[in-house]
């Protein structure tokens with residue numbers, strides 16, 4: 818029985834968050850598969866799902882949106898959690914930021930149990946257009962790494978506990 822941890826990420830920071838989550842699930846004794854959302858062909862046989870997406874322009878990463886549409890209703894009876902990553906400040910840690918509209922749609926499609934927002938990362942070392950935008954946004958004080966690995970790992974441990982207790986009934 819395997820937990821699928823899938824993500825939509827352009828700059829790699831959401832992928833890294835998904836990796837931390839998968840590590841914690843693994844440490845709790847759960848088998849996990851970590852995958853980019855657009856590389857998942859089928860969801861049969863997974864015990865649970867964690868789907869994460871970077872936020873861009875008020876929306877959810879396209880790969881995660883497509884995943885939710887493609888596999889809508891396919892996790893019936895199996896627990897699903899979503900996370901968003903984006904804010905380039907401490908608001909995600911200081912307050913409980915609700916899902917944006919597209920994340921809400923994904924929650925409904927996948928009948929998710931919960932959603933959490935984590936801070937994001939944007940650094941000027943990013944490649945291509947992301948680096949260009951980051952260099953511009955740096956002047957406005959909107960760059961840096963606002964992810965909080967401890968909070969993320971604690972959230973993952975909570976999920977692991979729920980999955981494990983569902984197993985034992």
Ligand SMILES: Cc1cc2nc3c(=O)[nH]c(=O)nc-3n(C[C@H](O)[C@H](O)[C@H](O)COP(=O)(O)O)c2cc1C
Pocket residue numbers: 825826827828829830831832871872873874875876902903904905936937938939947950951
């Ligand atoms: C063009 C652009 C638009 C963004 N829009 C949002 C947004 O609407 N809301 C938000 O919270 N973060 C926004 N961000 C921040 C990203 O979500 C953040 O950098 C995130 O960590 C990127 O994840 P990734 O590295 O996995 O792609 C934006 C970043 C860029 C470059």
